[in-house]
Amino acid sequence: MTEDSNALHFHYDVDGNNFTSAGEASVQVKRMLRQMGYHPDLIRRISVAMYEGEINMVIHAKGGDADVYVTPDCITVILKDVGPGIKDVNLAMQEGYSTAPDNIRSLGFGAGMGLPNMKRYSDELIIDSVVGVGTTITMKFKSA
Amino acid sequence: MTIREIAERIDAVVYAEPEQMDEDLSGAFASDMMSDVLAFGEGHAVLVTGLLNPQIVRTAHMLDMSCIIVVRGKVASEEIKQLAASNEIAMLETKMTMFETCGKLYEGGLRK
Ligand SMILES: Nc1ncnc2c1ncn2[C@@H]1O[C@H](COP(=O)(O)OP(=O)(O)OP(=O)(O)O)[C@@H](O)[C@H]1O
Numbered sequence A: 001m002t003e004d005s006n007a008l009h010f011h012y013d014v015d016g017n018n019f020t021s022a023g024e025a026s027v028q029v030k031r032m033l034r035q036m037g038y039h040p041d042l043i044r045r046i047s048v049a050m051y052e053g054e055i056n057m058v059i060h061a062k063g064g065d066a067d068v069y070v071t072p073d074c075i076t077v078i079l080k081d082v083g084p085g086i087k088d089v090n091l092a093m094q095e096g097y098s099t100a101p102d103n104i105r106s107l108g109f110g111a112g113m114g115l116p117n118m119k120r121y122s123d124e125l126i127i128d129s130v131v132g133v134g135t136t137i138t139m140k141f142k143s144a
Numbered sequence B: 001m002t003i004r005e006i007a008e009r010i011d012a013v014v015y016a017e018p019e020q021m022d023e024d025l026s027g028a029f030a031s032d033m034m035s036d037v038l039a040f041g042e043g044h045a046v047l048v049t050g051l052l053n054p055q056i057v058r059t060a061h062m063l064d065m066s067c068i069i070v071v072r073g074k075v076a077s078e079e080i081k082q083l084a085a086s087n088e089i090a091m092l093e094t095k096m097t098m099f100e101t102c103g104k105l106y107e108g109g110l111r112k
């Protein structure tokens, strides 16, 4: 996918120090996909899944890079951070599991629903995480 | 229910364009946890929440929800109102609790 030189590529920096602006990359991607004329249901799935991942980068890591690749039959979202990593990915995938502190919960996040939502809304979810190194989330959405 | 009917039932302060008021909404989801909303929310529905920060607008926007009701008398900042307006999301503020608000919407015909 990423090696496909025909793919359209969009890059966004996700600021890890600013909860207020968290989600702006997903907003821009949603706008772009609308302009490109994709079906609203597909756009909703992509933007919700990316938004969950973007929020995770802000609340669990220190921000990072968001990259979106668009080819005729697939949209790929890659979220890469150099945060603490995920110790037990199977546990993290369970609905309701969260390590978020109370101050995050008072902001409306930390229900332990983000990763399960990303799984539900994407056609493929790959979590590549190493403790102390960082996390890369790859989500694929078939568009044809 | 239209946004106009909803606003009347819950005695809300409304921030919306006139043409938004007649939009017919198909359902509602109520929560202070945005990831729960992101799991269950649907397009053209209303988000009922006691939370007040820019993420309630982005959450609604991601889901194509067209209306947010902020309960328990909280007052949205100018920044949040502008964010909602720029995404064509109607903002309603009510003094009612989340329970009362949901009851009024259910009574009014919103059933899912
Ligand atoms: N990018 C990341 N870096 C480090 N840890 C992460 C990252 N993303 C998720 N996690 C870990 O996985 C857990 C589960 O993530 P998930 O998104 O499902 O829930 P949450 O973010 O805690 O709450 P919610 O998504 O409901 O707001 C997190 O609590 C955190 O421990």
Ligand SMILES: [Mg+2]
Binding pocket: A052, A055, A056, A110, A113, A114, A115, B035
């Ligand atoms: Mg999360």
